[in-house]
Amino acid sequence: MRRILRQREWIIDRWRYPGEPASQTDELIVPLAELRAQPEQWLRHSGKLGVRLAPADDPEQLRADLPRLSLVAVEFPNFSDGRGFTQATVLRRLGFAGEIRAVGAGVKRDLLLLMARCGCDAFDLAEGEDPHSALQALGRYSVAYQKAEPLPAVERVRFGA
Amino acid sequence: MYHYDALDQAFVEQRVAEFRDQTHRFLAGSLSEEEFKALRLRNGLYIQRHAPMLRIAIPYGLLSSRQLRALAAITRRYDRGIGHFTTRQNLQLNWPKLPEVPDILAELAAVQMHAIQTSGNCVRNVTSDHLSGVAPDEIEDPRPYCELIRQWATLHPEFTYLPRKFKIAVSGSGEDRALIQAHDIGLRIRGGAGAPLGFEVWVGGGLGRQPILAQRVREFLPAEELFAYLEAVLRVYNRLGRRDNIHKARIKILVKSLGIERMRELIEQEWRSGREHSPRLTPEQLARVRAHFEPPPYETRPDIDPTCGREAPFLAWYRYNTRAHRVGGYRAVFVSLKAHGRNPGDITAGQMEAVADLAEELSFGEVRTTHDQNLVLADVPQSELYRLWLRLRELELATANIGMLTDMIACPGLDFCALANAGTLSVARAIQARFDDLDYLYDLGPIELKMSGCMNACGHHHIGHIGILGVDKHGEEWYQITLGGAGSGRATLGEVIGPSVPQAQVPATLERIVEVYRDARAEGEYFIDTVRRIGIEPFKERVYATDLAAA
Numbered sequence: 001m002r003r004i005l006r007q008r009e010w011i012i013d014r015w016r017y018p019g020e021p022a023s024q025t026d027e028l029i030v031p032l033a034e035l036r037a038q039p040e041q042w043l044r045h046s047g048k049l050g051v052r053l054a055p056a057d058d059p060e061q062l063r064a065d066l067p068r069l070s071l072v073a074v075e076f077p078n079f080s081d082g083r084g085f086t087q088a089t090v091l092r093r094l095g096f097a098g099e100i101r102a103v104g105a106g107v108k109r110d111l112l113l114l115m116a117r118c119g120c121d122a123f124d125l126a127e128g129e130d131p132h133s134a135l136q137a138l139g140r141y142s143v144a145y146q147k148a149e150p151l152p153a154v155e156r157v158r159f160g161a
Numbered sequence: 162m163y164h165y166d167a168l169d170q171a172f173v174e175q176r177v178a179e180f181r182d183q184t185h186r187f188l189a190g191s192l193s194e195e196e197f198k199a200l201r202l203r204n205g206l207y208i209q210r211h212a213p214m215l216r217i218a219i220p221y222g223l224l225s226s227r228q229l230r231a232l233a234a235i236t237r238r239y240d241r242g243i244g245h246f247t248t249r250q251n252l253q254l255n256w257p258k259l260p261e262v263p264d265i266l267a268e269l270a271a272v273q274m275h276a277i278q279t280s281g282n283c284v285r286n287v288t289s290d291h292l293s294g295v296a297p298d299e300i301e302d303p304r305p306y307c308e309l310i311r312q313w314a315t316l317h318p319e320f321t322y323l324p325r326k327f328k329i330a331v332s333g334s335g336e337d338r339a340l341i342q343a344h345d346i347g348l349r350i351r352g353g354a355g356a357p358l359g360f361e362v363w364v365g366g367g368l369g370r371q372p373i374l375a376q377r378v379r380e381f382l383p384a385e386e387l388f389a390y391l392e393a394v395l396r397v398y399n400r401l402g403r404r405d406n407i408h409k410a411r412i413k414i415l416v417k418s419l420g421i422e423r424m425r426e427l428i429e430q431e432w433r434s435g436r437e438h439s440p441r442l443t444p445e446q447l448a449r450v451r452a453h454f455e456p457p458p459y460e461t462r463p464d465i466d467p468t469c470g471r472e473a474p475f476l477a478w479y480r481y482n483t484r485a486h487r488v489g490g491y492r493a494v495f496v497s498l499k500a501h502g503r504n505p506g507d508i509t510a511g512q513m514e515a516v517a518d519l520a521e522e523l524s525f526g527e528v529r530t531t532h533d534q535n536l537v538l539a540d541v542p543q544s545e546l547y548r549l550w551l552r553l554r555e556l557e558l559a560t561a562n563i564g565m566l567t568d569m570i571a572c573p574g575l576d577f578c579a580l581a582n583a584g585t586l587s588v589a590r591a592i593q594a595r596f597d598d599l600d601y602l603y604d605l606g607p608i609e610l611k612m613s614g615c616m617n618a619c620g621h622h623h624i625g626h627i628g629i630l631g632v633d634k635h636g637e638e639w640y641q642i643t644l645g646g647a648g649s650g651r652a653t654l655g656e657v658i659g660p661s662v663p664q665a666q667v668p669a670t671l672e673r674i675v676e677v678y679r680d681a682r683a684e685g686e687y688f689i690d691t692v693r694r695i696g697i698e699p700f701k702e703r704v705y706a707t708d709l710a711a712a
Contacts, residue, residue, distance in 0.1 A: 079198075144318070158168070
């Protein structure tokens with residue numbers, strides 16, 4: 001049973017990841033490559049559908065599919081590949097209002113706030129990470145220099161804009 | 162200069178607390194070496210040859226006397242009483258102890274300083290013209306824009322884990338003293354005098370293993386679009402920059418492989434799609450920051466000739482180490498950190514304190530660092546220059562060699578740096594000894610000598626009129642010489658003149674090079690212009706004509 005941090009709560013995750021057994025009505029995540037290979041099969045899925053982006057994927061390619069998607073998983077494989085930050089940012093810019101879930105071995109407390117500020121609202125924490133420290137890390141800063149939830153941007157405080 | 166408000170202050174303090182926690186976790190074994198590396202680099206901390214090295218940010222090279230005193234105190238307490246200024250206008254400490262670094266950062270935060278993003282694959286310290294605000298040829302003071310970029314780039318959630326480091330420079334003058342073509346993004350302020358202000362945008366420059374000069378990607382960007390455009394460039398780079406090979410990861414390689422036309426298309430397309438979602442630079446925001454850079458309260462002073470009746474060494478110092486000021490009665494003064502017999506860019510704690518005092522007394526309490534590793538007191542009354550010179554001379558900070566051959570740039574090299582292939586400091590000393598006669602240096606005129614201990618090119622050797630690159634040759638330190646590089650004016654990359662030479666022969670090689678210049682120069686022609694006119698062949702011939710060891 002997998003637990004994830006979603007909107008600051010440590011909850012049991014019902015989503016099925018690629019490769020995990022899933023029924024037609026389960027909440028299901030498929031890799032973008034598979035969705036592209038067999039779109040009819042996956043888009044017919046009757047449960048909620050999510051897509052997992054690989055770091056090299058361009059989220060603009062999901063534009064047309066976003067209304068059908070409830071979740072996009074963005075991968076942070078380590079502490080150096082930061083493409084996921086741009087993917088999450090672009091997804092929100094495209095108006096995606098569903099869950100953006102950070103997945104991968106880089107989903108650790110030290111990067112969570114940056115992920116959250118790019119639009120990730122769920123975190124499948126890397127092995128060994130505890131939710132308590134993760135939550136603490138999310139609360140470490142009271143301001144940010146950029147327009148970025150969940151923190152107040154300095155400009156908003158300075159100018160009330 | 163910019164003063165933190167409560168928000169800036171809260172931010173740096175929270176950053177220190179975060180790094181303290183990360184350091185504890187690393188020392189306790191609960192944070193891996195690799196992960197801690199990514200985090201410590203973004204706080205300026207390298208692990209070097211002998212000890213950690215901490216690179217302290219000096220945003221666009223501007224310091225208050227109070228900050229400089231704090232740096233002196235830090236080098237005394239946590240280091241060996243000496244600091245080293247870098248080509249990014251920062252200060253490096255070579256002997257801090259890892260467990261004490263959070264304390265150093267806390268002391269920095271107490272004087273509105275930090276070491277954030279001075280290393281790591283993120284947007285680095287924004288650099289600028291060291292004569293900003295005082296240069297007679299200035300269109301607009303670039304420092305408010307630098308500060309706005311600093312804030313925008315600080316822990317930018319999207320761009321703090323880039324493929325590679327990312328350097329931005331801003332120039333606001335006719336003459337580019339910020340080396341914008343050697344930067345990932347170079348911005349030249351355009352407009353002014355009634356016309357709307359904006360930037361000419363250059364992209365894809367960088368030195369290092371594969372030196373490339375930036376190309377112009379946009380002729381005019383309205384100032385309010387600054388962040389939107391920077392975000393567009395960085396987004397394209399973050400998505401498409403290579404991550405499979407550290408040596409191919411800079412944006413210059415992406416620009417080279419796509420071509421500037423395609424790069425421009427991608428950036429402009431991204432800019433159009435993203436600009437509504439990017440912050441705009443508002444007039445209020447600009448006005449708030451600009452207010453911090455109002456000119457100091459200059460007094461009405463006559464222009465005088467301070468050299469009248471003074472001794473020759475002062476005349477030389479006045480000529481070479483001071484510059485014209487846009488306000489009558491004032492001069493900008495270079496504090497030379499290039500005394501012969503000392504490491505270029507090094508400064509002792511005592512010297513820092515003394516310069517801080519002098520700045521307070523004579524230059525409105527501000528000091529600038531330059532990308533060629535000197536300091537500037539930008540606002541000195543002409544009537545005080547003689548007194549200042551006497552004091553600087555006592556401090557060994559008045560070597561009248563600014564712009565001359567021995568005003569050389571040198572990275573720390575093999576003595577400190579874990580990346581270096583060869584020493585730079587001993588070579589610098591040998592060059593200083595060989596060219597110790599100032600009159601000879603004046604006869605040679607302006608020559609920019611830049612030296613790096615490895616191909617990462619922290620010493621900017623590619624854009625030196627004479628560049629020296631340390632290479633490892635079967636365990637021995639050898640040096641490759643380039644000629645004809647330039648960072649400002651007409652930016653050019655230097656050309657290698659031939660096989661590298663052993664350490665002991667570097668000064669003799671330089672001597673032969675300058676002899677060729679002396680023989681070939683036209684009346685009043687500068688070294689760089691002679692090199693451009695006659696090409697490198699005559700230099701090559703002379704350097705390798707006979708055995709250097711005999712020279």
